[in-house]
Amino acid sequence: MPEATSLRTLSDPGRAGPVSRLSRLAPVHWLALAFLAAALGFAAVAWATGNGFYLRLATEALIFAGLAMSVDLLLGYTGLLSLGQALYFGLGAYVSALVLRDVAASFWLAMAAALLAGALAGLIGGVIANRVKGVYFALITFGLAQVAAKTVYNTRALGASDGLIGIPQIRVGFGPLSLDTADPLSFFLLVLALTVAAYAGLAYLMDAPFGRTLAAIRANEKRVPFLGFDAWRYKLAVYVLAACVAATAGALYPMLRGFVSPELMFFETSGNAVITVIVGGVGTLIGPVVGSLLLTALRSVVGSWTEHHLIVVGVIFMLSVIFLRKGLVGALLARLGRRGDQGRAAR
Amino acid sequence: MADLIDYLQFVLAPQALNGLSLGVAVVLMALGLTIIFGLLDVINMAHGEFYAMGAFLALTLAGLGVGFWALLVLVPLLMLPIGWLAERWLIARVFHSRDRHILTLLLTFGLGMILEDLLKLVYGPNTLRPENPIEGGTEILGMFLPNYRLFLIGFGLALIAAVWLVVFRTGLGAMVRAAAFDKDMASSLGVPVRRVYAGTFAFGVALAGLSGVLLAPIYSVFPTMGRDFILMAFTVVIVGGMGSIQGAVVAGLLLTQVQALSSLYISPVWSDPLVFGIMVLVLMVRPQGLFGRLGHA
Numbered sequence: 001m002p003e004a005t006s007l008r009t010l011s012d013p014g015r016a017g018p019v020s021r022l023s024r025l026a027p028v029h030w031l032a033l034a035f036l037a038a039a040l041g042f043a044a045v046a047w048a049t050g051n052g053f054y055l056r057l058a059t060e061a062l063i064f065a066g067l068a069m070s071v072d073l074l075l076g077y078t079g080l081l082s083l084g085q086a087l088y089f090g091l092g093a094y095v096s097a098l099v100l101r102d103v104a105a106s107f108w109l110a111m112a113a114a115l116l117a118g119a120l121a122g123l124i125g126g127v128i129a130n131r132v133k134g135v136y137f138a139l140i141t142f143g144l145a146q147v148a149a150k151t152v153y154n155t156r157a158l159g160a161s162d163g164l165i166g167i168p169q170i171r172v173g174f175g176p177l178s179l180d181t182a183d184p185l186s187f188f189l190l191v192l193a194l195t196v197a198a199y200a201g202l203a204y205l206m207d208a209p210f211g212r213t214l215a216a217i218r219a220n221e222k223r224v225p226f227l228g229f230d231a232w233r234y235k236l237a238v239y240v241l242a243a244c245v246a247a248t249a250g251a252l253y254p255m256l257r258g259f260v261s262p263e264l265m266f267f268e269t270s271g272n273a274v275i276t277v278i279v280g281g282v283g284t285l286i287g288p289v290v291g292s293l294l295l296t297a298l299r300s301v302v303g304s305w306t307e308h309h310l311i312v313v314g315v316i317f318m319l320s321v322i323f324l325r326k327g328l329v330g331a332l333l334a335r336l337g338r339r340g341d342q343g344r345a346a347r
Numbered sequence: 348m349a350d351l352i353d354y355l356q357f358v359l360a361p362q363a364l365n366g367l368s369l370g371v372a373v374v375l376m377a378l379g380l381t382i383i384f385g386l387l388d389v390i391n392m393a394h395g396e397f398y399a400m401g402a403f404l405a406l407t408l409a410g411l412g413v414g415f416w417a418l419l420v421l422v423p424l425l426m427l428p429i430g431w432l433a434e435r436w437l438i439a440r441v442f443h444s445r446d447r448h449i450l451t452l453l454l455t456f457g458l459g460m461i462l463e464d465l466l467k468l469v470y471g472p473n474t475l476r477p478e479n480p481i482e483g484g485t486e487i488l489g490m491f492l493p494n495y496r497l498f499l500i501g502f503g504l505a506l507i508a509a510v511w512l513v514v515f516r517t518g519l520g521a522m523v524r525a526a527a528f529d530k531d532m533a534s535s536l537g538v539p540v541r542r543v544y545a546g547t548f549a550f551g552v553a554l555a556g557l558s559g560v561l562l563a564p565i566y567s568v569f570p571t572m573g574r575d576f577i578l579m580a581f582t583v584v585i586v587g588g589m590g591s592i593q594g595a596v597v598a599g600l601l602l603t604q605v606q607a608l609s610s611l612y613i614s615p616v617w618s619d620p621l622v623f624g625i626m627v628l629v630l631m632v633r634p635q636g637l638f639g640r641l642g643h644a
Binding site: 140 | 390437440441446448449450452453454456457458460461463464465467468578581582585589616617619620623624626627630631634635
């Protein structure tokens, strides 16, 4: 959590050196590191046992974690509930699919095109959505996504309700090296690396003055102008940022599945992202990632013995809303924090 | 000239009347939503599932031999305690939280998910088709109109008028409006605010259930039936102004006409994006919607 980090760095700024550098790492980042280790361990086991199915499933979970992070930038850090974030996710997926199928089988070109499209659409959507606050913001984002989803659904050139199929599998070049998206392990590692990069970049940004200003907007938007900040501009900036994150996450989807469908833009996708953030932990960037993996695993497990997994997911979601306001990660951090305090008191 | 009259009589007017019968149904649902929002400041995302529950309850009871007219009374009565419990057990838990707008929205969203899956569990995913309770049709000005649609328009308009009268012209309505306007003051004047909240939520849920009974004979009954319909109802509530009864009525009738006529002139597939586009435009120009809020009325 950003608050915890800033308190820590403010309270002991003088101690330098490698040891205190590590100890300055906030508990939430330790959690992220533990998570990364677990993900690599999982990849090793899945590779050793030749289990491509679970690698693909985990890759999909990481892709949707990107969408959830984008929701959390708005909800957890800025206090804006977006019910239409799937708009940018779907946009990224369609742009990427079109580039890969019709322009060039280039990973970097597809990602860049999706990022650009996400930024442009985010700018337009942000200008519209940021005219209103609170529930109205939720509903206008919902309306915008609905317009976009229905338009895609009705456009024959985009495959209408069938979506786009036949997206080729590609090689991703890194200078002299390259890897294949058709190989489950390589693609999982690539998506994991991108997720870690997104986590690190966003975590840095949220700890920087930009993120502190967002926290101020969440706490009390009316007072932010008195501090000399233009709240509207910051809200637009974080909206565009969130759109870019969602669009680039979406761009990975056709590389994994080989197709895109209008369902990616529908309300279910946006709603699932919100559920993921709430269950995982709102206001931490690792929360959405943990939530996404947990819910994907849960759907896969519960889905194997009953098709009524919505009841299970719904109950877990409602219990989180009522009892775990900060989600699983928040509850875990609170426990760690308490233990840390006790430890310090004992010393 | 004759062509024009023919066109009006056989193309435009039936489409407009179809739009009107759908409009009345949408307004009934939007009414429940807007009353719940106007009083409790709660966006009830489960409203569509309560509507589906009403339709399924009607189907089950009809299977047990209950007549259509009894259903119009019985189903809303059965929905009342369900709505009451949902408010007491869920909404009230987070009602005093700082983020209660978002939390109640999320809670009702989760509730809707669970209800939808429960309906699937109990009734199966298949589409069921109830019998038409009012057979036949009537010829008006050379147009043949199904009797059930005419009944729906008449009954719906009467119901909307009744709701409006209760809210604005009775002591009970005054109590409810007082609780919405200033809950502390109302409470110190002896208004049982907690019970008013639960009662209002239950009332909104009962209205959703009643819409389910009314629409089941026209549209088929299936567990996800609330989804598309709720989008329209939300759009109506947003365009009309959250919490405003007049707004819901005006916007509901207007937008369903846009929908009906655009599917005639453009294409049915583009009527939804058009309606949602209008919503976005209205929100951009007038974020609070066309009319004010119930609490400020």
